Amino acid sequence: MDIQNNKEQKFQTVIEPKNGWFDLHLKEMLQYRDLVFLFVKRNFVSMYKQTVLGPLWAVIQPLLTTVVFTLVFGNIAGLAADGVPSFIFYLSGTILWTYFNQCLTQTANTFVANRNTLGKVYFPRLVMPVSTVLSNLISLAIQFVFMIGFLIFYVVTDQGCEPNLYILMTPLIILQLALLSLGCGIIISALTTKYRDLAMLVGFGTQLWMYASPIAYDMGSMTVFAPGGKYHTLIMLNPLTPIVNLFRYAYLGLGEPEWIFYGISWAITLVILFIGIILFSKVEKTFMDTV
Amino acid sequence: MSNQAIKIENIQKEYRLGAIGGGTLKGDLQSLWAKIRNKEDPNSKIGDTSGLSKGDRFMALDGISFEVKKGEALGIIGHNGAGKSTLLKLLCRVTAPTAGKISYDGRIASMLEVGTGFHPELTGRENVYMNGAILGMTKAEIDKKFDRIVEFAEMEKFIDTPVKRYSSGMYVKLAFSVAAHLDSEIMIMDEVLAVGDMAFQKKCLDKMRDAAKIDGRTVLYVSHNMNTIRQLCDRCIVLSKGKVIFDGNVEDAIEVYMGQGVETPPCVDLASFKRTQASLVDGVKLKSIKVLDSDIWKIKVGDKLRFSIDIEATEDLTNIGYRSRLSAVDGSSISVLLAPNLFSCKAGEKITIPLEADVTQLVPGRYCLTPVLYGVNPYGGWQFYDHVEKAVTFEVETKPGFNENMEWEQKWWGSVKLPEITDLRISGE
Numbered sequence: 001m002d003i004q005n006n007k008e009q010k011f012q013t014v015i016e017p018k019n020g021w022f023d024l025h026l027k028e029m030l031q032y033r034d035l036v037f038l039f040v041k042r043n044f045v046s047m048y049k050q051t052v053l054g055p056l057w058a059v060i061q062p063l064l065t066t067v068v069f070t071l072v073f074g075n076i077a078g079l080a081a082d083g084v085p086s087f088i089f090y091l092s093g094t095i096l097w098t099y100f101n102q103c104l105t106q107t108a109n110t111f112v113a114n115r116n117t118l119g120k121v122y123f124p125r126l127v128m129p130v131s132t133v134l135s136n137l138i139s140l141a142i143q144f145v146f147m148i149g150f151l152i153f154y155v156v157t158d159q160g161c162e163p164n165l166y167i168l169m170t171p172l173i174i175l176q177l178a179l180l181s182l183g184c185g186i187i188i189s190a191l192t193t194k195y196r197d198l199a200m201l202v203g204f205g206t207q208l209w210m211y212a213s214p215i216a217y218d219m220g221s222m223t224v225f226a227p228g229g230k231y232h233t234l235i236m237l238n239p240l241t242p243i244v245n246l247f248r249y250a251y252l253g254l255g256e257p258e259w260i261f262y263g264i265s266w267a268i269t270l271v272i273l274f275i276g277i278i279l280f281s282k283v284e285k286t287f288m289d290t291v
Numbered sequence: 292m293s294n295q296a297i298k299i300e301n302i303q304k305e306y307r308l309g310a311i312g313g314g315t316l317k318g319d320l321q322s323l324w325a326k327i328r329n330k331e332d333p334n335s336k337i338g339d340t341s342g343l344s345k346g347d348r349f350m351a352l353d354g355i356s357f358e359v360k361k362g363e364a365l366g367i368i369g370h371n372g373a374g375k376s377t378l379l380k381l382l383c384r385v386t387a388p389t390a391g392k393i394s395y396d397g398r399i400a401s402m403l404e405v406g407t408g409f410h411p412e413l414t415g416r417e418n419v420y421m422n423g424a425i426l427g428m429t430k431a432e433i434d435k436k437f438d439r440i441v442e443f444a445e446m447e448k449f450i451d452t453p454v455k456r457y458s459s460g461m462y463v464k465l466a467f468s469v470a471a472h473l474d475s476e477i478m479i480m481d482e483v484l485a486v487g488d489m490a491f492q493k494k495c496l497d498k499m500r501d502a503a504k505i506d507g508r509t510v511l512y513v514s515h516n517m518n519t520i521r522q523l524c525d526r527c528i529v530l531s532k533g534k535v536i537f538d539g540n541v542e543d544a545i546e547v548y549m550g551q552g553v554e555t556p557p558c559v560d561l562a563s564f565k566r567t568q569a570s571l572v573d574g575v576k577l578k579s580i581k582v583l584d585s586d587i588w589k590i591k592v593g594d595k596l597r598f599s600i601d602i603e604a605t606e607d608l609t610n611i612g613y614r615s616r617l618s619a620v621d622g623s624s625i626s627v628l629l630a631p632n633l634f635s636c637k638a639g640e641k642i643t644i645p646l647e648a649d650v651t652q653l654v655p656g657r658y659c660l661t662p663v664l665y666g667v668n669p670y671g672g673w674q675f676y677d678h679v680e681k682a683v684t685f686e687v688e689t690k691p692g693f694n695e696n697m698e699w700e701q702k703w704w705g706s707v708k709l710p711e712i713t714d715l716r717i718s719g720e
Contacts (some may be wrong), residue, residue: 011298011394017387035424042421046412049453120403121425122384285387288380289306 025281028124035123039131044138058139059146062098066091069216079217083160084252088150092248093215095143099136099174100181100240101206106132107185108202111193111287118288125284126277129189133182140174151251162253166246173247176269180239183273190279193287213240220255227258239265239272295396296477296509297359297382302391304352304377304533351377352388353533361396361476362507364500366524366541368514368548373530375513379403379481382511397476400426402467404481411455415446415465418454422469436472443498444468445491464491471498478502481513496523517545517621521702542701546657549620555684557586561662561677568678574606575636577662577677583645588685592655592693596685599645600662604636608666611635611676615648616661620684625658625706652707654699655689 029036048054069090073079080086107129111118114128154161192199210216212235219225225235235241242262248254352374359365369375381388383401409418419440423433433440441450444464454462470478478499500523502508514520520527520541527544529537537547558581582588583597590596600613612631618624628648636642650658660683664676693699694708 012396013394015381015384015387015393017390032424032427034428034430038421038424038430042410042413042417045417046410049412117425119380119385120383121401122399123425123427285384288386 025124025126029126029130032123032127036127036131036134039127040135040138043131043135055139055142058142062091062094062143063146065098066094069094073216077217079221081218081220081248081252081254084254085154085159085161088147088154088161088252089218089248089254090216091147091150092251093244095140095147096177096244096247097210097213097215098143099140100177101210102136102139103133103178103181104185104188104206105202106136107182108188108192108199110186110189112189112196112199115288125287126186126280129182129186129280132185133178137174137178147251160253161251163251164249164253166250166257169246169250173243173250176243176266179273180243180269183269183276186276186280187272190276190283190287193283194290209238209240212238214244218254219245227256236261237264237268239268241265294361295358296361296363297393297395297511299358300356300392300394302352302355302378302381302393303350303389304374304381304386305389306349306351350533352381354391355530355533355535356391357528357535357538359509359511361509362503363526364503364510364512364524366512366514366520366527366544367530368517368520368527368544369530370548372532374533375530376403376481378530379479379511379513382479395477398427398474399477399479400470400473400475401479402470402481403479409454409462409466412453414453415441415450415457419450419465419469422466423473426470426473427475428473432474440465440468440472443471443494460488460491467495471495471502475508477509477511479511482515492519499523517549520545545621549622549657555588557582557588559682561679561682564679564682566678567680568675570675571678572668572674572676574608575602575604575611575664575676577601577664577679578603578641580660580662580682582685588683589688590650590685591688591690592653593651593690596648596650597645598648598683599643602634602636602642602644602664604638604640604642606638607636608676609635611664611666613644613646614663614665616663617650617653618659618661618681619706620657620659625653628660650687652709653687654701654704654706654708655687655693656701656706657684657686658706659684 048057051057053060066087070080070086074086074090080089106113110125110128110132118125118128151161151163155163188198188202214225214235219227219232219235219241223229224231226232236258242258242265245255246257246262249257355374355378367375367378379401380386380403381393382395383399383403385403409422413421416437419437420430420433424430441447444461444467446461446465446468449457449461454465457465470480480499496519499510499512503510503523503525510523512520512523524541526539527537527541528535529544529548537544558579560579561577562579578601581599581601583599610632611634612629613633614630615628616624617626617628628650630646634642634644659681661678661680662682663678665673666676668674699708
């Protein structure tokens with residue numbers, strides 16, 4: 001032992017076995033913001049490297065889904081909304097859903113997919129899922145521009161689309177979508193470090209979730225879900241439903257927004273996000289041992 | 292303000308062996324349910340009472356404490372599984388300790404593996420930024436250092452090529468260069484230099500030494516290459532089974548690691564050694580080797596080593612030679628002691644031959660002998676009858692007056708002290 005100093009040396013960093021529940025290191029995230037943007041860039045660039053069509057793929061995928069939805073659910077099953085062209089109806093739902101789905105499945109996979117990097121060097125682990133959510137924004141933006149193009153066409157040809165001032169709420173809608181998918185994603189990623197069972201459920205679960213949200217059908221076309229219907233409250237409690245509805249109301253003039261449910265949806269989003277961050281910071285220190 | 296950079300207090304890291312939990316949620320729930328009802332765990336193995344028990348726990352690190360001063364280059368050595376990498380992982384915050392506390396000042400730049408976070412599709416340039424950011428640099432910092440990083444890595448030509456086209460050497464160079472240019476107070480390296488060529492290895496070692504000596508950065512270096520440890524570090528700790536078994540001077544540490552304190556008995560039964568040489572011919576074998584005039588393998592510097600070998604023949608042979616390869620404990624070769632055409636033998640004969648080897652020019656230290664029996668085959672080439680790798684470790688002890696009582700700088704001067712230079716004026720030639 002050295003000569004006992006009266007003043008114990010103060011160290012800048014101290015590593016101890018466990019995180020407290022609220023030891024979130026959010027300040028550290030700010031220090032690493034450059035890393036977040038580099039990850040975003042990496043994710044985006046590497047996704048379309050060595051493809052001929054490049055970022056066009058971001059459009060092709062939802063386009064094909066929309067065509068299938070239009071044919072199957074719109075024309076054959078007749079579940080699209082009345083009054084607006086079913087193509088734009090499905091397109092608007094699909095791009096929101098694609099974004100949500102991509103973010104959720106990719107962030108849920110964070111620890112497993114990046115264990116090589118995470119196992120060798122330290123940086124705030126939350127950087128990974130956050131950058132995933134941000135990089136998916138780029139694809140969303142491309143798809144969004146694409147949708148606007150169609151929308152303008154439908155408005156000009158007067159086919160029943162009535163965009164209104166609520167389109168100003170778009171950033172809020174996207175933000176909520178991002179936070180919700182981030183929250184769900186990191187809850188799953190935190191739980192899957194030990195039990196991979198949940199990872200199996202993700203693909204299946206998101207599919208179910210899609211059918212529980214008015215993506216492939218219009219709520220008005222199904223009596224149980226329509227306002228006043230038997231399961232109306234239930235489907236509105238799905239936090240995605242008010243988001244999608246508001247989006248379609250703003251751009252297509254479809255339906256009436258139900259603000260109470262929209263508020264509840266925000267509350268659910270924040271609670272999920274909060275739980276997610278806490279769970280994530282709980283496991284981030286030692287997940288390398290179990291992942 | 293004291294000058295400690297890292298302080299490690301009683302660190303423990305425990306791993307669970309085998310699959311973690313039952314592997315599935317179901318297995319864990321079963322175990323939990325059994326525990327609640329005070330029943331036996333259905334997932335535990337039958338008769339599981341081994342020392343590891345309690346869920347097959349394994350202490351990778353078992354109560355490690357040490358301190359590192361600022362500007363010190365500390366080497367960490369130990370056999371595989373000694374806990375070196377676990378220790379570095381804890382320091383790099385990749386995982387957390389089970390108990391204990393680590394405190395340090397400043398940023399840690401870690402290179403547990405080369406090219407962490409390198410993305411094969413991105414170019415060298417993009418990866419430099421990526422890797423730098425992962426290591427904790429901001430974009431502005433990397434901008435400032437970018438040219439120096441590329442220059443150090445000697446990669447100007449390839450910097451805009453995707454790294455998936457790089458050779459592994461190029462990969463390492465670029466990755467090391469990024470880590471080396473990070474303005475961190477502490478640098479942690481885990482055998483990353485193994486891939487680069489000699490010239491680059493030397494460059495890296497110099498860079499790390501400068502980092503420690505000139506910039507006052509603290510370097511922690513793990514390697515199995517004792518030469519690089521010697522060149523870089525001024526202190527060394529030896530880990531074994533999760534404990535620090537030695538902490539101090541580099542040469543002593545290497546000896547502890549190499550010999551790990553094994554004393555050679557005065558008479559070595561060579562029959563029990565495994566022969567590692569593949570192409571041995573039958574006919575005559577070494578049975579034992581025994582030190583003469585002493586009961587330990589230890590001589591004073593300047594003395595000759597006297598020992599005897601016992602041989603058993605199974606064929607009639609003539610002109611068999613004996614030799615001992617002489618190596619340092621870290622495995623580097625020093626010389627060979629030859630006894631050509633030593634004996635001839637008849638089938639079934641047992642011979643004991645006393646020998647004296649002139650090792651008077653060896654400097655104090657520990658050395659290994661590898662005894663070999665050889666002869667000439669019908670085609671005029673060598674053939675080997677027996678070969679016992681490092682059968683004996685002996686020690687040459689210093690004595691008063693050796694090298695004018697000055698310390699022999701083994702690191703630079705080697706293990707052999709040749710006769711002193713003759714002044715031709717005095718010898719009168």
